[in-house]
Amino acid sequence: MTRITRRRLVQGLGAAATLGPFAIGTSHGQAAKGDIVVGAAQPMTGVFSFAGVAMNNGLQDYCAWRNSKGGVMGRKLKYVAEDSGFKLDQSVAIFKKIMAAEKPNFFYGESTQWVKAITADAVAAGHVMTSSTSLATVVADPASVPQHFVPGPTYPRLHEILMEYIGRTYSGGAKPRIAYVYADTEFGRDGIPGGKARAQKLGLPIVEEIVTKQSGIDVAPEVAKLRRSRPDIVIFQGYILAPMPEFVRQMAEAGLNPKIMGTAWGLDKPAYDALAKLNVNLAGASMYRYGHETDSSMINNMREYMAKNRPDVKSISPFYVSSWLAGMVFAEIAERTMKANKPLLLPNMKAALEGMKEWDSGGIFGQLVDLSSHQVPIGRIYAYDPGKQAMEPASGWIKV
Secondary structure (H helix, E strand, O other): OOOOOOOOEEEOOOOOOOOHHHOOOHHHOOOOOOOEEEEEEEOOOOOOHHHHHHHHHHHHHHHHHHHHOOOEOOEOEEEEEEEOOOOHHHHHHHHHHHHHHHOOOEEEEOOHHHHHHHHHHHHHHOOOEEEEOOOOHHHOOOOOOOOEEOOOOOHHHHHHHHHHHHHHHOOOOOOOOEEEEEEOOHHHHOOHHHHHHHHHHHOOOEEEEEEEOOOOOOOHHHHHHHHHHOOOEEEEEOOOEOEHHHHHHHHHHOOOOOEEEEEHHHHOHHHHHHHHOOOOOOEEEEOOOOOOOOOOHHHHHHHHHHHHHOOOOOOOOHHHHHHHHHHHHHHHHHHHHHHOOOOOOHHHHHHHHHOOOOEOOOOOOOOOEOOOOOOOOEEEEEEEEOOOOEEEEEEEEEEO
């Protein structure tokens, strides 16, 4: 196995006083110290380091910010993370290591495969709740993956939100012709059936469906298919950036000018900046408000914290928002469980999560949200504004 450099990050300023009946012995699988431990395996190097660094910063910063406000009922959040390099064996090894050494109450991972790999051990341990960047349907399953939650809508829900918006926007007129272009990965495939089913329900025609490799793609044959089907909208899924710009460039050369749309991770700054250079305004279904928006108290907190502590970072990515949000949910689960005078064990924490039916995210979501299904089935359409050079709201919040 290739050895990669690990970075161990510990956030927390000492132990707070133990809270009597809330502090249980290690025979229950939880340390008796006052800290609430948040572990993480983050891909801070490797192919997804651009996301992993932001995810690590977001969760680390939330823990520090929350500790500066007194922690959770007087207990500090202690953040312990290592670099996984986006290698599954490495991320699983980190989970096992931190579980043995720290007895964490919460753990944040890097992928769908990571969640699948650690679920049996997490459930058997009985003292840890988990989250990750994955928006896959399979990890938002309270029965089979009881310890896990998705910090947003799943991929199918995002595509349902997108189709609802398209249906409402074009109501009364000709139905737009829609093409799907997606990667042959779980990230690419997972949301497509949900989107197609909602499109069929709304009478929206899917005129082309193109599946590609994740990278190293010759897009010319695929653009030829799009030239024949002539869609009004092309929806990309499963890509962060490439090959979207090359698709757009070759479509323009072929005389095509469809609206370009996507979801979640495909709406980040690298994508909308690259498409803007090609005179295309990206739009799509986002899980959260963007980091430049001012009508969210929690987004404002992020921006203020970063301005003081990370002045070199000039924009807040959705990956940062997502892991900060996961930290908020971790803290809320802990607080609700402790207020119920129960130990931080999985059945109690799962019940606390499923009781979060009208939870205030501080405006990260524009409405009170329901996490009882271990996901948040709400989103909003954003579109690139070339004047502001930023993504701006194009719809209200849509529940599905």
